[in-house]
Amino acid sequence: MITVDPALAACPVPFQETDRVLLGHGSGGQLSAALVTGVLLPALGTAAPSGPLEDAAVVPVAGVDIVVSTDAFVVSPLFFPGGDIGRLAVHGTVNDLAMRAATPVALALAYVVEEGFPLADLRRVAASAGDAARAAGVAVVSGDTKVVGRGAADGLYLVSTGIGQRLPGAAPSAAAVEPGDAVLLSGPIGRHGTAILSVREGLGFDSDITSDTRPLHRLVAAMIAAGGAGVHALRDPTRGGLASALNEIAAASGVPVEIDESKLPVPPPVAAACEILGLDPAHVANEGCLVAFVAPQQAEAVLAAMRGLPEGADAVRIGTVAGGGGEPGRVTVRTAVGSRRVLDMLVGEQLPRIC
C-alpha cells in the first residue's frame, strides 16, 4: 500500500524542486525549458550558446556562416503510420536547419542499438533514412553505431545532426518578430502525435491518421524567395505542438500573439482522436508543418508562395502579433464563440516518446 503524507498531498512540491529527471523534462513543454535553462545551459558556463534558443545554431567557420542542429530520436514505436524513426530523424534535422533559413548540406547519424535487435529492422531504418536523405538532397557524411545491452534502448535510438548553408536574403530568428506580423501556418496540425498514439500499445483506438513527417526546406526557400527579410521567424511545431512554438517565439521576441481558433486547420480524424483522449490539438506534435511570422507587407506574397508547393498547399493565416496592448510573451486564442483564452505551453508530459 502506498501512503501519502497528508501535508504533502495538500501542498505538493513544485515541479522545479524535483531532484530526479521526469518524463516531462523531455516533452518540449515548460519542464523541458526549465531543464535546459536551469540545469544544462548554466553547467556549460561560457561554452554555452548565447542569445535566444533556436532550432539550430549559426556558427562562423573561416568566414562562412554554417548552421548546425542536433536531435535525439527516441520515438516509440519505431515504425508508425506514415513513417519510421529513420525518416523522422532525417526530416526533423532538415527542418530544424530550414527554420534558420538553411539548406541542408550534410547529415551525421549516430545509432544506439539494443543487443538482439533484428538486423532486418536496422536495415529497414537505415534504408528509410537513406531514402529520406536522398529525397532531401543531403549527404550522410558521418556515422557511429553503439550497441547496448538487452532492455537498454527500446530497440533503437537515432541521433541526427545536420549542417546547413544559409540562404541569402533572410535571417529568421525567434527573437526577430515585430508588432503587426502575420502568423502563417503551412498546413494541418496534430497528425504526427495522433498517428503515434493510434498505434501505441494499450491506447485502444485505431484510425487512418498518418504522420505528416516530411522535409520543409524547399518550402522555406520558396517563402524566402517571396518574402525576403520580411520572413522574421520560422518554427516547426514538433514536441509541445503549435502552442509551444508560438509561446517560445512570443517570449523570445517579447510580443503578444493573437490566434484565431476558427482558422486552425485540424483534420477531423485528429479532432476526433483528441476529443477521445482529452488532448488539445495545439499541444500535439507535428513533423511536417511550420509556423511563420512575416511582416504584413510580405504576408500575402509568402502565403501564395507556400500554397504553390504540395507541403504548403493548405497554408493559412492563423493570427497576428498585436500592435499596442496585449501582454508581451503571451499567446491568446480568440475562440469561435468570441471569447479569449490564454494558450499556454504544457507543463510536463502529454505524449511521451513521440519523436
Add this chain to the structure above:
Amino acid sequence: MITVDPALAACPVPFQETDRVLLGHGSGGQLSAALVTGVLLPALGTAAPSGPLEDAAVVPVAGVDIVVSTDAFVVSPLFFPGGDIGRLAVHGTVNDLAMRAATPVALALAYVVEEGFPLADLRRVAASAGDAARAAGVAVVSGDTKVVGRGAADGLYLVSTGIGQRLPGAAPSAAAVEPGDAVLLSGPIGRHGTAILSVREGLGFDSDITSDTRPLHRLVAAMIAAGGAGVHALRDPTRGGLASALNEIAAASGVPVEIDESKLPVPPPVAAACEILGLDPAHVANEGCLVAFVAPQQAEAVLAAMRGLPEGADAVRIGTVAGGGGEPGRVTVRTAVGSRRVLDMLVGEQLPRIC
C-alpha cells in the same frame, strides 16, 4: 536447462549470418566493420559517404572545407577514474576532428536521459562537458534532451557531434600512408579500457589506473607544424584499441605494417590488469593517445614536436610501413624474442560499453 543442438554446437553459424544485433557489433572490431559496410552503408545508397571510412568527414560548404564527426557515448559506469561521460564525449569528438587535422569550432550535444536519473548527476555531467569544451576552446552551439522510461538508457547516453576547421598544410587520411612511413605513438596504451574495467561491477579488481581521456588537437597542430604534408595518417585508437587503428589504416592504404612489440608503451598496472583478464593491451581502448604515420624525412621532427607537449611527452616510434614484401593490409608484430605474429582486429566484443 539450456539444450544445444549437437549439429549446431559442432558447426556454429558464422557471425556474418546472425539476424540479430550482437554486443560485438558495437565493439569497434570486425563485427562493427561488417555492420557498417554490410548493413548501414549499403542502406544509405548514394547518400552514403564515398572513399575510406575515417574518424571524421570533410564537407565543402560555400567553398570552405569543414570537418564533421559524430559519436554516441554509452559508457558504463558514467563516472570512472579519470573522467566521466561528459568529458569523454567532448574529448572523443575533439579528437576525431583532430585526426583529420581539424581544429574544433563547435559542438552539439544530445542527451538521452532515463526517467528518475538524479538531476545532480545530470548537472555534474553537463558541467564536466562544459569544462572540457572550455578547456579545448570549443563552443557548445546546439543541444537536445530526450527523456525515456525507467530501465531504458542506463541512466544517460550522450551523443556528441563536432564541427571543425581544417588546419592548413596537411590532409591526413587513413588511405594516404606510403611504404617507408614511420609509425609513431603519442603515449602509453590501455589506460582507458582498464580504468573502466577496474570499476565495472562484478569484475572484482581495483587499481590506480585512470582513464587517459584528454583532447589531442593541440598535439596534432604541433605535429603538422613540424611535419606538414609528411603527416600522412592520424588515428586515435579508441574502441578496438591500437590493433583496430593499425589494421584499419593498413587496409585503407593497402600497405603492410610492422610493429616492434618491445617499443609498445604499456604501463605496468595496465599490463598486470590485462594479464589477469586475459586481454591484449593492443585491443584495449584509449581516449588520449594517437597513432601517426609520418614520412621518414619528417618522422624525427614530428616526434620531437610531440615530445614538447604534455600529451605527447612519452611519444615513441613503434614501427614502420614495410617497403617491399609483406602482405598489403596486414599488421605484423615482431615479438621481444624475435618471432613474428599477426596483430588482428578483434572479431567481436572484448569490453562492452567502454565509450
